[in-house]
Amino acid sequence: MDKYDISYSKWVTLCGGTALIGALVFAIKSDYIIIRGRHSMYDTHTTHQATDKLLQLYYYRNGQWQRETSVLLWQDDAQQNNFALVQQWLFALYQEQLIQKKITLQSAIICPENRTLYLSFDRSFLHKEATLQENWLLIESLLKTLRLPGTSVSSVQLLVNHQPLQDPHLDCSRPWPLQGFLSI
């Protein structure tokens, strides 16, 4: 009887232990429990350095290129820099009343394989009533602003809500080269 009692308690402990280990493994695998080290990828404050940088924002007005100098917090991350730069450019256009409504940049992602910068806006910045020439120059001014020395970007794909920008006049289904089409 005693032997049976000992054996029974051992079985209960063994089953309970394995169930606990199983639950822990399941929780880790399903990301209910996340284990990370002391110096993980989340500790950004030690790896990134930010400096102030003077940059030119371009737009076309009254038959000539206008430029505005802006100070941006420049980081090591090119995506973050391009995001900040385009946001600043949109703000400059809004201030100059070249765009009527406030436009938000949703994301700026660089694809390292084809060196394309994917810019997703919440709405199109091209005017419905404007001429093709005006809308073309609006895109050219964005490309001119993004043409920074040493940039890794070679083309820019314009998106609206993460879908290709649909315009009745300009074909934005493919990425536009960073050099634009003004010289052609």
Next chain:
Amino acid sequence: MNITRLYISIIFFTAHLTCNTFTVLIIPAGTAHYAGRSVGDRFERGLTLQLAHAIQTACKQKQIPCTVLIHKSSDLQKNSAPEIAQVANRLNPDLVIALSLYLETDPKPHWYTYHYSFGDHFVQLPTTLQLVALDQAHLVHSTTTQRYANTLHTDLTQTNFFTAHTPAALPVAPLAGITAPALLCEIGIKKEDDWQTAVDPLVSFIMQACNHG
């Protein structure tokens, strides 16, 4: 929808085969979904269609040996480029003219001419029989397109009614994927009826293109 398209295509094909002449395909702006820019109380879609019909009539009256076809896009999307390219490539016209009108604010109206390019105008397609990708379709007749664009520009400069801008090579949506020589004319008008001022230059251009191939 597909049956209607097939029916329209058959009519176009029949017209094309019976009249073995220089064929011009005119594409007015706008789609079933998109009326285009507003000009006064009207929209670009209706005005460009009127202009296209006027060109067709004028070509008949002047007995220009060409067939003028007008493509009315039934696409419900804002960008009807794939549908236009499908129709244009099936018809295989000698010249495609896409029309676009806008409300002019300057004293002298402007005339912009565009032809399709993605910065690849220097690329030459092999002369052997091959499949051409849709994004390279404009390269098939790029030299002829350039020649037509220059002819139109010279004409407009001589008439001096419009401020004619040098033809620009751009990725313009209405001409995407068209193999035939294709131009997009964006014309400024001051009031609704001013589209009539564009008829004569375009008819004269069609006549020249028709005579000189």
